[in-house]
Amino acid sequence: MDKLIITGPSQLKGTIKTSSSKNSSLPIMVATLLSEGTITINNLPKLKDVSTMTKLLKNLGAEIEESADGKTIFNTSNLKSYEANYEMVKTMRASFFVLGPLIARYGRATVSLPGGCAIGARAVDIHLDGLAKLGAEIELKGGYVHAKAKKLKAAEIILSFPSVGATENLIMAASLAEGTTLIKNAAREPEIIDLANFINKMGGHVEGAGNSDIIIEGVSSLNNSIQYSVIPDRIEASTFIIAGIITNSNIIVQNVVTKHMDAILDALKHMGANFKITHNSDSAINDSIEIIPHPSSQAVTLKGIHIDTAPYPGFPTDVQAQLMPLAIKAGTPSVITEHIFENRFMHVPELNRMGANILLKGNSAFIEGNTKLTAAPVMCTDLRASAALILAALVAEGETEVCRVYHLDRGYEFIDKKLTDLNVSVRRIPGGPF
Numbered sequence: 001m002d003k004l005i006i007t008g009p010s011q012l013k014g015t016i017k018t019s020s021s022k023n024s025s026l027p028i029m030v031a032t033l034l035s036e037g038t039i040t041i042n043n044l045p046k047l048k049d050v051s052t053m054t055k056l057l058k059n060l061g062a063e064i065e066e067s068a069d070g071k072t073i074f075n076t077s078n079l080k081s082y083e084a085n086y087e088m089v090k091t092m093r094a095s096f097f098v099l100g101p102l103i104a105r106y107g108r109a110t111v112s113l114p115g116g117c118a119i120g121a122r123a124v125d126i127h128l129d130g131l132a133k134l135g136a137e138i139e140l141k142g143g144y145v146h147a148k149a150k151k152l153k154a155a156e157i158i159l160s161f162p163s164v165g166a167t168e169n170l171i172m173a174a175s176l177a178e179g180t181t182l183i184k185n186a187a188r189e190p191e192i193i194d195l196a197n198f199i200n201k202m203g204g205h206v207e208g209a210g211n212s213d214i215i216i217e218g219v220s221s222l223n224n225s226i227q228y229s230v231i232p233d234r235i236e237a238s239t240f241i242i243a244g245i246i247t248n249s250n251i252i253v254q255n256v257v258t259k260h261m262d263a264i265l266d267a268l269k270h271m272g273a274n275f276k277i278t279h280n281s282d283s284a285i286n287d288s289i290e291i292i293p294h295p296s297s298q299a300v301t302l303k304g305i306h307i308d309t310a311p312y313p314g315f316p317t318d319v320q321a322q323l324m325p326l327a328i329k330a331g332t333p334s335v336i337t338e339h340i341f342e343n344r345f346m347h348v349p350e351l352n353r354m355g356a357n358i359l360l361k362g363n364s365a366f367i368e369g370n371t372k373l374t375a376a377p378v379m380c381t382d383l384r385a386s387a388a389l390i391l392a393a394l395v396a397e398g399e400t401e402v403c404r405v406y407h408l409d410r411g412y413e414f415i416d417k418k419l420t421d422l423n424v425s426v427r428r429i430p431g432g433p434f
């Protein structure tokens, strides 16, 4: 398995462009299953998870090809299978999202239960409860969901938790159901809005995405052939903004939708970070954020923070790990409490091996500030934990060996190149026993 060797401490400089969002691309790729048209997505990121999803959709019989100019063309008119097997779904939980569209369009689906993953049990009860309310007959057998429905019928669905995936699964299913569905307590993430915009462009009628109540007027078919561009990745943007702040560097992060990042930018400002936002008047070009370094690079200019992760628009769980190295460098202690996943602190023991002093009590991490980090061999355990280790390596003295970076490759496009473009001393060692 590949590892990255990063030599710190780093002084970053230059500009990077955020890629399009992994967590928008994946449900949008699944939503092509709803369409009878030819769908072109202009900017899918070159990520491991995107290629896994491509493989899954092709296994179902979707025709997917890459155009010379990097666009991806989908046609799902001739599916030959309605099954997403355990191998696929355990590799990537987002594979489970195919359940809703398959039932809605083809009346049947056999999808493996995702099972747990590194960060938590990852239940799917909210997905299944909603699909049952829409009239799907659901049977759980042998670790699989066996579902069928003559025709889904609209319903009022109240989610017990604003689950992102369940909201997406149910919006897709309701898009082809008979009647008008209301989803209450829906997730409000920007990726939900992107999916709704995509479905509407295909000919659907989804209203209110981004709010807790979403109304979906089902249609008999979705057959507009369309082109669509996915929104930028707010989590990747946050990661690189933190990279600039933690190394006290002057870098520019382009292709950012700052209104998707209020909670993150507020937290960074609260810690004492300084950045300049440029809003581009041309709506086709997104914002950019320039990190303004503190004049005296020696001074400890950041202060600690108390953060509770929450569903959007709260502080995102997907940036919790990346904030931790910044908290380690801040002049005063921090407390970060994780409310979304039950086991999302696996980066903590690795950071402590680099010299951090973080105490875990329940779902809170108590982080001592003003702590020096030194290089050490560290192990990636999940996608965002990997990003936290990269950020720590940027400020650690010496060569940090970050192992099992396949976790990172799932969600950060061309991470080596982007770090090199920012003047980071990084090299990838391919292969190896672990």
Ligand code: EPZ
Pocket (backbone or CB within 6 Å): 022, 023, 024, 026, 093, 094, 120, 121, 122, 123, 124, 125, 126, 127, 128, 161, 162, 163, 164, 165, 166, 317, 318, 340, 341, 342, 383, 384, 411
């Ligand atoms: C999406 O996962 C994202 N993944 C995650 O990003 C993100 O962390 C998460 O939303 C929360 O924002 C994609 O979009 C592909 P949830 P999802 O359903 O949909 C519980 C990353 O790093 N729950 O909102 O799986 C669940 O166990 C990834 O990019 C149920 O109990 O998240 C979890 O504790 C990681 N029953 C909480 O809700 C259900 O039926 C949030 O899960 C569904 C969820």
